Amino acid sequence: xxxxxxxxxxxxxxxxxxxxxxxxxxxxxxxxxxxxxxxxxxxxxxxxxxxxxxxxxxxxxxxxxxxxxxxxxxxxxxxxxxxxxxxxxxxxxxxxxxxxxxxxxxxxxxxxxxxxxxxxxxxxxxxxxxxxxxxxxxxxxxxxxxxxxxxxxxxxxxxxxxxxxxxxxxxxxxxxxxxxxxxxxxxxxxxxxxxxxxxxxxxxxxxxxxxxxxxxxxxxxxxxxxxxxxxxxxxxxxxxxxxxxxxxxxxxxxxxxxxxxxxxxxxxxxxxxxxxxxxxxxxxxxxxxxxxxxxxxxxxxxxxxxxxxxxxxxxxxxxxxxxxxxxxxxxxxxxxxxxxxxxxxxxxxxxxxxxxxxxxxxxxxxxxxxxxxxxxxxxxxxxxxxxxxxxxxxxxxxxxxxxxxxxxxxxxxxxxxxxxxxxxxxxxxxxxxxxxxxxxxxxxxx
Numbered sequence: 001x002x003x004x005x006x007x008x009x010x011x012x013x014x015x016x017x018x019x020x021x022x023x024x025x026x027x028x029x030x031x032x033x034x035x036x037x038x039x040x041x042x043x044x045x046x047x048x049x050x051x052x053x054x055x056x057x058x059x060x061x062x063x064x065x066x067x068x069x070x071x072x073x074x075x076x077x078x079x080x081x082x083x084x085x086x087x088x089x090x091x092x093x094x095x096x097x098x099x100x101x102x103x104x105x106x107x108x109x110x111x112x113x114x115x116x117x118x119x120x121x122x123x124x125x126x127x128x129x130x131x132x133x134x135x136x137x138x139x140x141x142x143x144x145x146x147x148x149x150x151x152x153x154x155x156x157x158x159x160x161x162x163x164x165x166x167x168x169x170x171x172x173x174x175x176x177x178x179x180x181x182x183x184x185x186x187x188x189x190x191x192x193x194x195x196x197x198x199x200x201x202x203x204x205x206x207x208x209x210x211x212x213x214x215x216x217x218x219x220x221x222x223x224x225x226x227x228x229x230x231x232x233x234x235x236x237x238x239x240x241x242x243x244x245x246x247x248x249x250x251x252x253x254x255x256x257x258x259x260x261x262x263x264x265x266x267x268x269x270x271x272x273x274x275x276x277x278x279x280x281x282x283x284x285x286x287x288x289x290x291x292x293x294x295x296x297x298x299x300x301x302x303x304x305x306x307x308x309x310x311x312x313x314x315x316x317x318x319x320x321x322x323x324x325x326x327x328x329x330x331x332x333x334x335x336x337x338x339x340x341x342x343x344x345x346x347x348x349x350x351x352x353x354x355x356x357x358x359x360x361x362x363x364x365x366x367x368x369x370x371x372x373x374x375x376x377x378x379x380x381x382x383x384x385x386x387x388x389x390x391x392x393x394x395x396x397x398x399x400x401x402x403x404x405x406x407x408x409x410x411x412x413x414x415x416x417x418x419x420x421x422x423x424x425x426x427x428x429x430x431x432x433x434x435x436x437x438x439x440x441x442x443x444x445x446x
Contacts, residue, residue: 005125021090021124023110023132029093029103040091040104043372045157047091048083049255050108050149053228054136055079056251057145057243061138063250064242070120071135078115078130087111095369100362105142112136139239139247141231143270143360148226150368152255154279157375158220164382165213165286171390172206175199184310184400185409192408198310198395205293212286219279224259226251227269233359234266273364276371277353283374284346287339290382294332294339297389301329309399314392331389338381345370407432410439417442 004015007024014024030039040047055076062072081087090111093103109132114124116136122128130136137145180199187193228251229244230236236244252260263269303309319328352367414435415423426435 007125016125018124021087021111021114022092022107023114023125023127025106025132026093026103026110029097029099029106033097033099033103034094036094036096038095040093040095040107041088043095043153043369044085044088046095046149046153046369046372047088047108048085049152049156050104050146051079051083051112052152052254053140053145053149053251054108054112055083056228056247056254057138057140058136059250059254060243060247063246064240066138066240066243067135071116071130074116074120074130075112075136077119078112081115082108082112087115096366098362100360101142101146101365104365105137105146106132109133109136139231139243140228141238143232144227144230146365146368147269148228148251150276150364150371151223151226152257152260154276154368154371154375155220155223155257157372157379158216158223158279161375161379161382162213162217162220164379164386165209165216168382168386168390169206169210169213171386172202172209175390175393176202176206179395182395182397182400183404184395185403185406192406194412195404195409198400201296205296208289209286209293212282212289216279216282216286219275219282221259222275222278224257225261225263225269225275227263227266229262230266230269232270234268234270236266267359270360271356271358273353273356273361273367276364276367277349280346280349280367280371280374283371283378284343286378287342287346290378290385291336291339294335294385297332297393298329309396310403312394312396313389316388329389331385335381335385338377342374342378345374349374407436410436414439414442 003018005018005020006013006015008014009024009028011028014027016023016027020027058067058072058075058079061067062069067075091107093107095104097103113127113130113132113136116130117126117128118124120129122130176199178199179202180197182198183195184198185192185194186196227234229239229247231238239247248260248262252258297311297313300308300311301313313329313332315327316331318326319330320326348370349367352361352363352370355361355363411423411427414426423435426438
């Protein structure tokens with residue numbers, strides 16, 4: 001038998017399971033505003049970050065004399081439990097709900113209040129002595145609390161992605177050195193070009209990813225700037241001076257992020273989310289570079305008999321339910337699809353920036369959760385790409401050398417000695433075999 005409790009608000013009475021740590025405001029948001037098929041529980045990094053914001057706020061309110069010590073300590077302990085993932089299943093709101101993030105904020109406030117009250121021998125739903133709005137949300141608004149949590153969550157996710165990118169760059173550099181003495185043909189417009197080594201190709205890949213990594217690092221660093229204490233529109237109305245004097249310090253203490261700082265202008269922080277959009281744009285550019293790399297590996301490994309066949313990718317699983325023994329480049333293809341998804345999500349984030357109006361961008365949560373999806377997908381896909389593909393790539397040296405001795409490289413070599421016009425004239429007057437004979441004679445003399 002399920003035991004129920006009842007909670008009331010201005011819109012009436014609702015029934016909740018007695019095991020629910022969320023309350024009436026959360027339930028209304030979940031019922032009225034859900035559409036994505038996801039809940040906040042899918043974003044444990046954000047839940048942890050928002051719990052840290054609530055913990056820091058409680059500590060700052062206590063230091064400012066605005067919360068009794070026992071209440072502040074109970075909130076802190078409850079936030080610690082939530083931050084460790086003990087109650088992720090209680091976060092039932094759709095992350096993309098309307099209202100500028102109110103559902104996410106109230107979901108956290110109610111869960112923390114009920115956990116705190118149970119620690120103080122109270123009951124869920126009574127909200128005594130800890131109240132979700134009066135105590136857990138004291139001196140905050142949804143705007144500054146969720147704004148700050150989104151940036152902390154994205155900052156940490158960005159650091160994980162950067163670590164995976166560093167591993168990928170290291171493997172690409174190693175592959176460049178390993179293949180430095182393997183000559184092969186180059187191509188432009190998918191047509192034969194001059195001879196170079198396979199190592200230079202991988203060196204280009206490594207440098208491209210490294211460059212994007214540098215730009216991404218700068219964009220992630222900008223997320224250290226937050227607006228906690230600015231409340232709704234950046235004015236700080238509703239947050240006492242004493243709280244505002246302490247809250248950045250307590251946030252640094254709780255998060256272990258000493259580089260957190262205030263945005264230069266808190267009204268700007270409420271109105272504009274271009275720091276999130278800038279990071280999203282960098283992720284889209286990174287995705288473009290990675291798509292090109294993955295597509296190249298598909299081409300260079302195509303075959304096994306009728307394709308380019310210059311590279312052999314590690315076989316990780318059967319590639320076909322129709323062709324026995326067929327192995328497809330499934331890992332690069334996964335990275336391509338990840339990249340395309342990231343580019344699509346970037347468009348959504350840029351739209352959220354563009355749709356901001358007047359004093360507050362209420363689409364910030366929409367942008368932030370899409371950004372967290374982008375960061376998480378790239379981190380996971382790049383890790384698999386590095387471990388299951390790049391590390392085990394081998395060159396088919398015989399095939400590469402065969403291609404390096406084809407006709408166009410011979411033409412390029414002759415052009416370097418005799419000039420474009422002379423070689424062009426030979427190509428009009430002589431057969432391929434005759435032109436190749438000239439090249440081979442020159443090669444013997446060298």
